[in-house]
Amino acid sequence: MVNTESEATKNIIRVSHPTAPLSVYNHKLAGALRKRSHAALKEVLAITEEIKANKIKFDQVTYNALLIAYTRAGQSDKAIATLKEMIDQAIKPTVDSFNIILDSLATYKDACSKQEALVEMMKEQSVELTPMSYQHLVRGATSANDLAKVKQWLDSMKTLHVDPTLLTFNYAVHCCFENADADTALQCLSEAEALQLPVGTEPRMLMDLVRVTAINDKTEAMVAMWEKTVNKYGLRPDEGTCLQVLRLSGKTGNTAMASEVIRQLSNNGYPYKEHYFIPLMEAFVVKGDLKNAFHVLDIMRTSGVEPTKRSTFAISVQLSENVDHIDKAYYLLEEIKKEGNNVDVAAFNMVVQACGLAKDIGRTVATYREAEQLGVTPNTDTFNAVLDACYLAKMKGMGQVVIQELKKSNVTPNSDTYAKMIAITCDQRDYEEVFVYLEEMKSKGMTPPRLTYNILANRLARARDPRFHLVLEEMETFGYKPSANLKSQW
Known part of the structure; x- marks a missing residue:
């Protein structure tokens, strides 16, 4: 990148003849500009005052030094005023003069109008825009997040046959990316490569291309950009970029891409996390390969990641849309068992939960009863899935049976378990056990959810049980403000 200020500073030394009176001052100005911004401005102003005191007229070099000093100090308005003074004094500004100010304005979100005003001044002074001028204009439009303006400047360059710089494409x-316009971003890359610009030296541009193609679900372009960015140029994508690529890979069934991204995350030093593997499982499901989706659960455990309901919920939802799919998933579990392999409890829970989501309590309970035959020991998520199905199906009796089986097991209930146990018990004629569950829950440091209190309070109100008021007080203790509707139940 050519630095506008450094070029202008060099011109301070080149333009003035060393024997001319002004050249001595311009040489001092060049030295002053090497100092820090505010110190430089103070010294530059002192030198220019001395020039005026000696009744010596400024030249282009002198004015450019002032422009640099003002813009470095963040005083672009004074720089613009100086430029106008320069024109009033019949000193024709150079393209450097304009570029100095265009560059300083480029980082402000509201600078587009000022930049455009400078472009009009350039036209009036018959100063042509250079590639650097356009670079500053595109950067200014990018700072303002004005994609229409970015496109306007790019189109202008094409019309005038001005080749953009690599940084211009970078900003564009x-x-x-900020405006989710993948097509224009890809066009910029194509043009940059046609100009044989070293795109591999601009990692942000390449990463933005991976991101924008991923968030726009442009699968082929995303895969191509990943190949170019990661495999060709050896750049290391951040976690957020990887997660976007994983999302699209899962959605489109690209298991190879999902696997590569997970390896890349590990190579980049990120410890394996549960949500890295979910898109890989989803990709196998999209391909109709549920068996390998189950196998991902084994990979997770081998990688030190414990699969939970979160890992399998999306797949359970998909399976629940068709009972034939649920049955197929169950038969796969049987097949895995017959092959002499262990059936992962998370895979088993996935099928149980799918039955519950399908509101098929018969399949839910039947599948749950097959745990021992499949060599599966039910865990907390298993019981939660069955209890949830019982509650949704209003199967009070079966819900109580499962609760009793849970108590006899070595499974430790979590907050979700207790919430379901309370909800089911509230539907019984004898609901005293609810208070036992509630106290157990709190004794283990769990905060009962608002919904649990709402269900309990409504049950107490129906029974005209005076403990209704105690429950409302306890709700407020936990920061839950009882609704007017709930209070009106008594």
């Missing part, structure tokens, strides 16, 4: 692609 970033603006495209």
Whole structure:
């Protein structure tokens, strides 16, 4: 990248003849500009005052030094005023003069109008825009997140046959990413490569291209950009970029891409996490390969990640849409068992939960009863799935049976378990056990959810049980404000 200020500073030394009176001052100005911004401005202003005191007229070099000093100090308005003074004094500004100010304005979100005003001044002074001028204009539009303006400047360059710099494309692609415009971003890359610009030296541009193609579900383009960015140029994508690529890979059934991204995350030093593997499982399901989706659960455990309901919920939802799919999933579990392999409890829970989501209490209980035959020991998620199905199906009796089986097991209930146990017991004629569950829950440091209190309070209100008021007080203790409707139940 050519630095506008450094070029202008060099011109301070080149333009003035060393024997001319002004050249001595311009040489001092060049030295002053090497200092820190505010110190430089103070010294530059002192030198220019001395020039005026000696009744010496400024030249282009002198004015450019002032422009640099003002813009470095963040005083672009004074720089613009100085530029206008320069024109009033019949000193024709150079393209450097304009570029100095265009560059300083480029980082402000509201600078587009000021930049455009400078472009009009350039036209009036018959100063042509250079590639650097356009770079500053595109950067300014990007700072303002004005994609339409970015496109306007890019179109202008094409019309005038001005080749964009690599940074111009970089800024444009970033603006495209911020506005989810994958097509324009890809066009920028194509043009940059046609100009044989070293795109591999701009990692942000390449990462933005991976991101924008992923969030727009452009699968082929995303895979191509990943190949270019990660495999060709050896860049390391951040976690957020990887997660976007994983999401699309899972959605489109691209198991190879999902597997590669998980390896890349590990290579980048990220410890394996549960949500890394979920898209891989979903990708296998999209491909109709449920058996390998189950196998991912084994990979997770081998990688030190404990699968939970979160890992399998999306797949359970898909299976629940068709009971034939649920039955197929169950038969796969049987097949895995017959092959002499262990059936992962998370895979078993996935099928149980799918039955519950399908509101098929018969299949839910029947599948749950097959745990021992499949060599599966039910865990907390298993009982939660069955209890949830019982509650939704209003199967009070079966719910109580499962609760009793849970108590006899070595499974430790979690907050979700207790909430379901309370909800089911509230539907019984004898609901005294609810208070036992509630106290157990609190004694284990769990905060009962608002919904649990609402269910309990409504049950007490129906029974005209005075403990209704105690429950409302306890709700407020936990920061839950009882609704007017709930209070009106008594």
